[in-house]
Amino acid sequence: MTPPAEPPASGLLDLRRFLEPALGSVPEPSDWWSGPRTWWAGALDVEGLALGSLGVLIAALTALGPARGAAVDASRVTTSSALAGASFDSIRRLRVDGRPPDIWAPMSGFRRARNDWVRLHANYPHHAQALLAALGIAGPEQLDAAVLERDALDVEAAVRSAGGVAAAVRTAGEWAASGAGTAAAGEPWIRWSLGEASAALLPHDVAPGLPLHGVRVLDLTRVIAGPSASRLLGALGADVLRIDPPQHPELLDAHLDTGFAKRSGVADLRVAEQLAEVRALARAADAVLLGYRQSSLVRFGLDVDSLRADVPHLAVVALNAWGWEGPWAEARGFDSIVQAACGIADLYGAPAGARDGSAHDAAWRPGALPVQALDHATGMGMAAAAVALLAARARGLAGSARLSLIATANELMRAGTPDAAEPAELPVETRTAVSAYGELEYVGPPLAVGGRPLDYPHAPVRYGTSPLEWMP
Structure with missing residues (x-):
């Protein structure tokens, strides 16, 4: 288990220490962020997590400059x-022809069970069908009654067994005492696997202000964490190609939120010819981001170990929900589900102090973080890990990195309650872009380069229409 560290001079969560295996000592850059320290306020230091995770990416980009022959100051x-605040809340800031996205499906959210609360996630159609099958009901109108008939842990187990996504609302102590919680407690924020390799430098034709120009990133992730990482890598100049399976398409609102600065293709890995195309793309990439369960990827030769065996210098960054050891290592999960299981939903419950453990406590209800911070902060960690692996090439190192939503939750909860401060009102600058789906109003990337706010090079393309090839 990685012990907590003293906060850096900035007073934020010190996540930079997790870069040391790849980059050695990573000093904190000076004057790399500005603005108020508190704007959401609450039981946990979500602001410190947001800024701290971005600080890790900035530190990795600073290390990459010399490795590419680029002057860091330039x-x-x-x-x-x-x-940071706007980017971590990007989907709620998005407008399509003036309309906000429809974020939650009818069966997603907290439900009261017989003895406590449970959180369900049914935004994707196949997860919604699994939820209905698990509870033996025909439609959403029967959901509340069906959940109320069972204990929360029973609902969790039934839905998970059916291939759905659910988590009983636990206290932090209950999570720590569980098998999954015990295994996750020792998960570092970034788990590295590194070895010596012949130095393989990246292209040196760095465009002014674009640190990742010429870098190819294959994005095999979904939802928010991985796609937000690749969205930002694309804004930094990388050629990003995301590939999805046709049998489980991405939700349109998620595509419109995280599809900036990348191309979008579809490939059925069950078809030999299409699998061969994707594996060829991976062999020609500089970095691959993985967000599917490793057991699903092994049979296609697209898991971490197989990719690294095929291309020794390839930077592979993988994500899961619950960590890489223990009984839930292969379990499905989302930001909201992890919050419910690990104690965050309990900490944010309201009214404070009203929870008394009774079967039907009408006063108390679980809560959530002000934004999906586990997703976004983990995405920043994925982007930082990819950049660090690219920088490590010049040092004769190559390997992979693994991150998880629960490891990010652990770091947030270890940081504790922030100092009491009046939350500031932050200005939100939105931009507009024409897309195949209409006019999009959106917030830009959470970085400025050379003193100028970064922007995405283009709006999301029409989903699944990009050819399976790298840009020339």
């Missing part, structure tokens, strides 16, 4: 409270 990267 492409100095910074952030601000306003940029």
Whole structure:
């Protein structure tokens, strides 16, 4: 288990220490962020997590500059409270022809069970069908009654067994005492696997202000964490190609939120010819981001170990929900589900102090973080890990990195309650872009490069229409 560290000079969560295996000592850059320290306020230091995770990416980008023959000062990267706050809440800021996205499906959210509360996630159609099958009901109108008939842990187990996504609302102590919680407690924020390799430098034709120009990133992730990482890598100049399976398409609102700065393709890995195309893309990539369960990827040769065996210098960054050891290592999970299981939903419950453990406590209800911070902070960690692995090439190191939503939750909960401060009102700058789906109003990336706010090079393309090939 990685012990907590003293906070850096900035007073934020010190996540930079997790870069040391790849980059050695990583000093904190000076004056890399500006703005108020508190704007959401609450039981946990979500602001410190947001800024701290961005600080890790900035530190990795600073290390990458010399490895690419670029002067660090010429492409100095910074952030601000306003940029971070808006980016971590990007989907709620999105508008399509003036309309906000429909974020939650009818069966997603907290439900009262017989003895406590449970959180369900049914945004994806196949997860919604699994939920209905697990509870033996025909439609959403029967959901509340069906959940109320069972204990929360029974609902969790039934839905998970059916291939759905659910978590009983636990206290932090209950989670720590569980098998999954015990295994996750020792999960570092970034788990590295590194070895010596012949130095393989990246292209040196760095465009002014674009640290990742010429870098190819294959994005095999979904939902928010991985796609938000690749969205930002694309804004930094990388050629990003995301590939999805046709049998489980991405939700349109998620595509519109995280599809900026990348292309979108579809491939059925069950078809030999299409699998061969994807594996060829991976062999020609500089970095691959993985967000599917490793057991699902092994049979296609697209898991961490197989990719690294095929291309020794390839930077592979993988994500899961619950950590890489223990009984839930292969379990499905989302930001909201992890919050419910690990004690965050309990900490944010309201009214404070009203929970008394009775079967039907009408006064208390579980809560949630002000934004999906586990997703976004883990995404920043994925982007930082990918950049660090690219920088490590010049040091003769190559390997992979693994992150998880629960490890991010652990770091947030270890940081404790922030100092009491009046939350500031942050300005939100939105931009507009024409897309195949209409006019999009959106917030930009959470970084400034060379003193100028970064922007995405293009709006999301029409989903699944990009050819399976790298840009020339």
